Amino acid sequence: MEGPLRLPGVVPGSATQRCRGGADGTRKDSSLQRRRRGELLSKSTRLLVLLPAGLLLCLGGLSFLNRAATLHGEDGVTWAESGQGLEAARVEEGSAADLAGLQRGDRLLRVEGVAPTRARGVRDLLWGREGRPTTYRIQRREESLDLSVVPRPSGEENRLYYYLCVVAVLALGAGCLALINLPADPAAPTLYGLCLALFAVLALSPGGSAGALDWVFYWGDLAGRLLLPPLLIQFILRLESDPETSRSPRGRGMWLYLPAAALGSLALYLIPLRGALTFTDPAFAIRWKDRLELFYLTGFAIAAVILLCLKLWICTRARARWRLRWVAAAAVAGLLPPAILYLLPLALGIPVGRAGEIAVLPLAAAPLGFTASLFQERSVDLARSLRAAVRWLTAGSVFLAAGLACSWLLAYLSGGSASSGVLAEVVLPLAVASVLSILLYRPLSRITDDILARKATDVSRLLFEFRNDLNGEILLGPLASRLVGRLEAALDVRPVLLLVEGSRPRTFRPAHPALCGPEWSLDLSETEVEGLSRRELVLMESAEAVFPERARESLRLAGYGYLFPMVIQGELRAILLVGRHRDASALEGRELDALAGLAAQAARSVEAARLYREIQERISREERLRRETQAILEYSRIGILLVDASGRVTSANRSAVEILGHPDLLGKQVHDLLPRGLLMLLDRSGKEGRGEREGERVFRFSFGAADGANRVVNATRAFLGGDPSAGRVYTLDDITEVVGREEKMARQDHLAAMGMLASEVAHEVNTPLTGIASYTQMLMVRLKSRLPEMELLRKIESQAFRAAGITGSVLSFARAKEQEPPQLFDAGPAIAESLALFESHLKGKRIRLSTERAPSLPPIRGHRGKIQQVILNLLMNAAQALPSGGEIRLALDRDGESVRIRVSDNGVGIPSGILPRIFEPFFTARPNGKGTGLGLSVVRQIVGEHGGRIHVESVEGAGTTFTVALPVALCPRDAEEVADGA
Numbered sequence: 001m002e003g004p005l006r007l008p009g010v011v012p013g014s015a016t017q018r019c020r021g022g023a024d025g026t027r028k029d030s031s032l033q034r035r036r037r038g039e040l041l042s043k044s045t046r047l048l049v050l051l052p053a054g055l056l057l058c059l060g061g062l063s064f065l066n067r068a069a070t071l072h073g074e075d076g077v078t079w080a081e082s083g084q085g086l087e088a089a090r091v092e093e094g095s096a097a098d099l100a101g102l103q104r105g106d107r108l109l110r111v112e113g114v115a116p117t118r119a120r121g122v123r124d125l126l127w128g129r130e131g132r133p134t135t136y137r138i139q140r141r142e143e144s145l146d147l148s149v150v151p152r153p154s155g156e157e158n159r160l161y162y163y164l165c166v167v168a169v170l171a172l173g174a175g176c177l178a179l180i181n182l183p184a185d186p187a188a189p190t191l192y193g194l195c196l197a198l199f200a201v202l203a204l205s206p207g208g209s210a211g212a213l214d215w216v217f218y219w220g221d222l223a224g225r226l227l228l229p230p231l232l233i234q235f236i237l238r239l240e241s242d243p244e245t246s247r248s249p250r251g252r253g254m255w256l257y258l259p260a261a262a263l264g265s266l267a268l269y270l271i272p273l274r275g276a277l278t279f280t281d282p283a284f285a286i287r288w289k290d291r292l293e294l295f296y297l298t299g300f301a302i303a304a305v306i307l308l309c310l311k312l313w314i315c316t317r318a319r320a321r322w323r324l325r326w327v328a329a330a331a332v333a334g335l336l337p338p339a340i341l342y343l344l345p346l347a348l349g350i351p352v353g354r355a356g357e358i359a360v361l362p363l364a365a366a367p368l369g370f371t372a373s374l375f376q377e378r379s380v381d382l383a384r385s386l387r388a389a390v391r392w393l394t395a396g397s398v399f400l401a402a403g404l405a406c407s408w409l410l411a412y413l414s415g416g417s418a419s420s421g422v423l424a425e426v427v428l429p430l431a432v433a434s435v436l437s438i439l440l441y442r443p444l445s446r447i448t449d450d451i452l453a454r455k456a457t458d459v460s461r462l463l464f465e466f467r468n469d470l471n472g473e474i475l476l477g478p479l480a481s482r483l484v485g486r487l488e489a490a491l492d493v494r495p496v497l498l499l500v501e502g503s504r505p506r507t508f509r510p511a512h513p514a515l516c517g518p519e520w521s522l523d524l525s526e527t528e529v530e531g532l533s534r535r536e537l538v539l540m541e542s543a544e545a546v547f548p549e550r551a552r553e554s555l556r557l558a559g560y561g562y563l564f565p566m567v568i569q570g571e572l573r574a575i576l577l578v579g580r581h582r583d584a585s586a587l588e589g590r591e592l593d594a595l596a597g598l599a600a601q602a603a604r605s606v607e608a609a610r611l612y613r614e615i616q617e618r619i620s621r622e623e624r625l626r627r628e629t630q631a632i633l634e635y636s637r638i639g640i641l642l643v644d645a646s647g648r649v650t651s652a653n654r655s656a657v658e659i660l661g662h663p664d665l666l667g668k669q670v671h672d673l674l675p676r677g678l679l680m681l682l683d684r685s686g687k688e689g690r691g692e693r694e695g696e697r698v699f700r701f702s703f704g705a706a707d708g709a710n711r712v713v714n715a716t717r718a719f720l721g722g723d724p725s726a727g728r729v730y731t732l733d734d735i736t737e738v739v740g741r742e743e744k745m746a747r748q749d750h751l752a753a754m755g756m757l758a759s760e761v762a763h764e765v766n767t768p769l770t771g772i773a774s775y776t777q778m779l780m781v782r783l784k785s786r787l788p789e790m791e792l793l794r795k796i797e798s799q800a801f802r803a804a805g806i807t808g809s810v811l812s813f814a815r816a817k818e819q820e821p822p823q824l825f826d827a828g829p830a831i832a833e834s835l836a837l838f839e840s841h842l843k844g845k846r847i848r849l850s851t852e853r854a855p856s857l858p859p860i861r862g863h864r865g866k867i868q869q870v871i872l873n874l875l876m877n878a879a880q881a882l883p884s885g886g887e888i889r890l891a892l893d894r895d896g897e898s899v900r901i902r903v904s905d906n907g908v909g910i911p912s913g914i915l916p917r918i919f920e921p922f923f924t925a926r927p928n929g930k931g932t933g934l935g936l937s938v939v940r941q942i943v944g945e946h947g948g949r950i951h952v953e954s955v956e957g958a959g960t961t962f963t964v965a966l967p968v969a970l971c972p973r974d975a976e977e978v979a980d981g982a
Contacts, residue, residue, distance in 0.1 A: 053176050056196060056220075057169075060203030063217050064165050067205055073126035073134075073151030077102060079119040085109070086116060100149040102138065109144065110137040119351065126151045160357055161205060166396075168202035171195040171367035178371050185374055187238035187323075194231040195367055200224025202363075225293050226264050229300030230256035235370065236307055239323045240315070263293060294347035301339035305331050322585050323373040330369020334362050361401045365394070394444050395437050402433035476500065476609040480511035483602060491591055492581050495559050499575040500610050503617075508575055511606070522551060522575070533572045536596045538563040562587065564599035566606060574606045639713075639732035643670045645725055659732050661707030670730065674715075675703040682717045700735065712736045762807035769807065773800040822946075824859045824969055827867070827899050831892060834871040841876070846885030854893040858968035862946040867966070870942050873935045874903040874962050881907030881960060898948070898965040906959040915954060939964075 076095020079086045086108040091098050109115060111125045112135055126134065129151050136147045175195025182188040201224035206214035233256050269275040270289055276282040308328040315321045341359035345352050480498045487496045499508035499522055506529050508522040524532070532538065540556035540563065555563070559579040566574035576599045580586060587595070633640055639656030643649055652665040660673055671679060678701050685696040696717040705711050714733040720726040776797045783789045835851065842849060860867075871890075878888045882905055891902040910918060921937040943950045947967050954960035 050176060050180075052196060053172055056199050056203075057172060059216065059220060060165065060168060060199060062213065063204050063206075064162075066213065066217070067161055073130035073132075075102075075122070075126060075134075075136075075149050075151050077122075079108065079122055081119060086119060086122065096149050096152050097136075097147075100136070100147045102136065102147055102149070103140065106138040106140050108136065108138055111135070118349065160360060163361065164202040164363070167364040167367075168199040170364055171202070172199045174367045174371035178374050182374055187235060187374060190231060190235040190238050191370055191374065194228065194235050194370070197224040197228040197231055198367060201228055222264070222267055222293075225297060226260035227257075229297060229304075230260055232300065232304050233307065236304060236311065236324075236327065239327060239373070240311070240320050259296060263289075263296060266292070291347050291349070294343050298339045298343040298347060301331075301335045301343070305336055326369055326373035330366050330373070334364065334366030334369065338363050358401055358405075361397045364397060395441050398440055398444065399433045399437040402436045406432050476511050476606070476613045479605065479609045487578065487595075487598075491578075491587070491595070493579055493587065494582055495577075495579045497560065497577040498606070499577065500606060501573055503614075511574075511610075524551075529572050532563075532565040532575070533567050533570060535565055536600075537592060538565070562592065562595070564595055566599050566603035568603050568607045573603065573610065576602075637734070639730075639734070641665065641670065641673075641730040641732070642720070642727060643730065644727040647671060649673070650727070655734070656732060659705065659711055659713065659734050661705035661709065674730070675701075677701070678703065678713075678715055682715065686717075700739070710736070712739045766804060766807045769800050769804045773797055773804065776800060822862045823864070824861050825864045825867075827857060827860055827892060827901070827966070828853060830864050830868055831871055831890070831901070834868045834875070835890070838872060838875045841879060845879070845882075847879060847882050848887045850887065850889050852889070852891040852893070857892065857894055857899055860899055860946075860966050861969045862966070863942075866942045867946070870939050870964065871901065871903070873939050874964075877935060877962075878903055878905040878907065878960070881905050881909070883908075886959075894968070895965060898967055901964040901966070902961060903964075904959060904961040909956040909958055909960055910952070910954040911956055915952070918952065919950075 074095075075097045076092040077088050077097045078090040080089035081087075084107060088097075088102060088104050088106045088108070091102055091104050108122065111122060114125055116122045116125060131150065131152075133148045133150050136149050138145050138147060172195055175192040178185075178188045178195075179192040200220045204217045204220040204224065206217045206221070266289055270285055276285045279285040305328070308324060308331055312321065312324045312328055315324055337359035342352055342356040345356055480500075483498055484496045488494050498511045500511045501507065502509045502521070506524045506526065508524070540552050540561050555577065560577040561580050562578045564576040564578065565572055566576060576595070578587070578595060633653045636653060637655055639659040640651075640653045641649055641656050642651035647670050649665050649668050649670060657663065657665060662668075662673060665673060678698060681698040681701065682696045685698060698715045700712055701715060702710065702712045712735050714735055716731045717728055719728055776793050780790060780793045780797070783793065831851075831853075835849070839849065875888065875890070882888070886906045889902070889904045891900075891904075893900055919936050919940045940950055943964055943966070949965045951963045951965075952960065953963075
């Protein structure tokens with residue numbers, strides 16, 4: 001939860017702290033590292049760990065074969081202990097003793113020279129002597145007799161041994177399972193050692209031949225006896241350690257091995273070192289050593305049960321109490337009966353009897369129950385594994401107990417005549433026991449569940465309530481909140497989280513983002529999704545390949561212990577994450593069953609709510625897209641009309657309204673809005689075959705809009721979605737301004753061409769004008785005395801110079817020649833010279849010329865002649881505006897950082913329609929043949945070259961004012977140049 005894994009680590013809200021008492025991050029990190037190191041160690045040393053178990057298993061198999069081949073010798077006499085020794089209380093008819101002549105009431109003195117004191121001693125003396133003549137010295141009344149008895153082989157004692165071998169194998173398997181799967185649990189290694197010791201005690205048993213293999217079995221059995229009690233106590237102490245931090249009560253258990261060391265030393269002294277020979281009766285010393293060992297086992301078993309009860313009484317942590325409860329139940333059921341009814345009588349020298357042998361049957365509950373206590377979180381659930389194991393163990397115990405009881409009953413009823421082998425004594429009892437086990441399995445299962453399980457929730461009522469709640473809700477957020485709330489309240493669990501598949505495949509997000517933030521997500525690969533789809537439950541504590549380790553560890557640290565896939569038709573659509581109980585204890589099997597059923601039931605409701613949310617989100621996206629599209633169309637420069645099949649306008653944007661000039665277009669017929677010529681051209685475009693590919697198009701169509709403005713548009717028409725019945729869309733692209741700019745550019749190109757032509761003409765004309773002026777001046781020199789001819793020559797010269805000035809102006813405008821560098825000069829004298837030249841043009845005209853000049857003006861930098869040309873051109877224009885006379889005013893002053901020159905007249909003025917064009921080259925308002933249209937354009941060009949500005953104000957019939965502003969020269973170097981020039 002790997003690949004495209006996108007997790008937030010621990011979910012905000014610290015679910016870990018809620019479930020674990022607020023453990024800090026350092027402790028969690030160290031726990032995680034320790035857990036991973038333990039898992040790595042387990043994988044690398046698995047074979048090494050299984051080596052002692054495999055060795056013991058081989059020894060146990062050899063011991064089993066040895067015991068099965070070495071049957072106990074049976075004489076057929078029931079010996080009763082009395083004050084005078086052993087007396088034959090009953091002699092089975094046809095038995096070995098009956099055939100040898102032994103009678104009821106005979107007292108046994110010796111067997112092969114050894115005087116037995118107890119009935120069990122006779123059986124021990126007959127061990128391994130089946131089929132071999134054995135001398136019995138008996139006393140019958142007052143005489144002593146020697147009888148030769150040939151004991152018959154009997155496997156009666158091996159029946160219990162066979163069962164103990166089964167228990168031993170179960171214990172060994174349970175220990176290996178715990179160590180391999182729980183390497184980080186501090187109690188697992190101790191349980192493994194405990195199971196190895198128990199296997200040695202139960203499976204290793206000497207056959208009585210005193211061979212080398214028998215001694216191996218003996219010392220293995222003794223080692224198991226000595227190590228089993230301290231390992232049991234140490235295992236109980238380790239149950240209180242914290243698996244998350246691996247803190248265990250170290251140093252407490254070493255003293256537990258002191259009694260084992262003492263008994264082991266005693267055994268070594270008595271047997272290998274032959275210390276028993278120092279006693280008067282060596283057999284008596286060996287028997288008391290064996291009794292001490294039995295007392296040792298019994299005492300530790302009872303002490304373990306008492307210790308478990310005390311620990312369970314004082315323990316407050318939920319996890320430790322859960323473990324202690326299981327171990328205490330297993331100890332009471334599996335250890336107390338054998339200890340009290342079997343081991344203790346043997347230690348006291350009391351005959352065990354049938355009750356003691358039957359009390360050994362529940363022994364299998366101890367190792368299985370101990371192992372089950374460690375699998376609190378790692379098993380699929382308790383109902384399916386732990387209690388199932390206990391149920392099958394109980395059923396197996398009943399099965400074997402019934403088989404043994406039937407075997408003993410058959411042997412008793414047959415009077416011993418049927419004791420001819422193991423198969424004959426076991427097959428029929430086992431068949432009967434199988435039938436009883438099948439009949440009793442269900443009652444025993446109910447009893448086991450009631451004893452081991454906590455008070456479970458009413459599953460049927462819970463599912464019914466959830467079904468009513470889920471079926472009435474279609475909104476995913478409220479559904480998730482209600483589901484989480486009801487689960488937390490009904491099962492007393494926390495936290496609970498519902499993840500649903502988002503818009504991206506295999507990405508699961510919280511159904512209610514407020515529960516853990518909108519950025520929380522769980523990304524799974526396709527393989528992981530397929531694996532989860534086939535599961536009903538995944539445990540965060542289990543190392544299952546179906547779920548990525550990183551995601552599993554993150555969810556576990558966040559407090560989630562169980563994952564329930566919610567599958568619809570084989571597709572994983574949602575995931576239900578559930579934590580532990582509020583007291584940090586694990587969920588019981590019935591609760592897990594309820595959650596699995598609820599997840600399967602809620603999957604359809606969650607899927608329906610998820611689909612409803614997707615539909616709502618899609619509708620919202622489409623509505624948002626529609627609004628955005630509408631906004632784009634509304635503010636588009638191109639006018640758009642949507643028309644239905646009948647030709648009625650159903651939608652129009654703002655640009656369409658402005659282009660057509662109609663305030664309201666909706667509901668009107670399109671042929672009433674668009675020009676008929678435009679519609680005809682669109683129809684023609686469609687008939688020409690362009691409509692299907694590009695739509696029907698018309699370019700640069702000019703028409704008069706409804707508001708009186710002239711428009712030029714590019715128009716298109718096309719079917720909506722290609723369906724004629726759906727209507728059409730018209731687009732109108734207003735290119736009026738574009739066309740205007742194109743016309744202006746064409747006009748400017750025309751003017752440029754005219755300027756080039758004019759410059760060429762002026763250049764060509766300037767040459768003959770120069771010749772005319774020269775020849776005129778030569779004639780004037782020769783004809784100085786002839787006044788009438790001189791006057792004519794002067795006029796010719798004047799007109800030639802005038803024509804040369806005109807051509808010079810044309811050349812100056814057409815090609816801006818490089819002039820002399822600009823110089824500083826005073827505008828006042830330059831203007832005075834211009835006025836002197838201009839006054840000659842005022843002769844004979846009723847025009848008054850007035851000037852105004854500021855007392856002191858700063859210098860300007862530029863071309864003196866060009867500035868004089870500007871003044872002369874403006875004065876000439878003013879004079880031309882006064883055909884009937886008038887007044888021309890010339891004012892010179894300073895305006896900030898500029899020298900301002902104003903030329904005003906009170907003439908006819910300039911019409912407002914042509915006022916914007918007066919500075920265009922070759923534009924003139926004078927009649928044809930008068931004026932070139934270059935004067936004012938040259939003026940603007942010169943002013944611009946000097947960095948100045950020119951402005952015109954005119955009122956038709958009232959006069960015109962031209963204002964020229966030229967920048968002053970304020971640089972100190974400029975002032976020095978003016979001073980030098982002065």
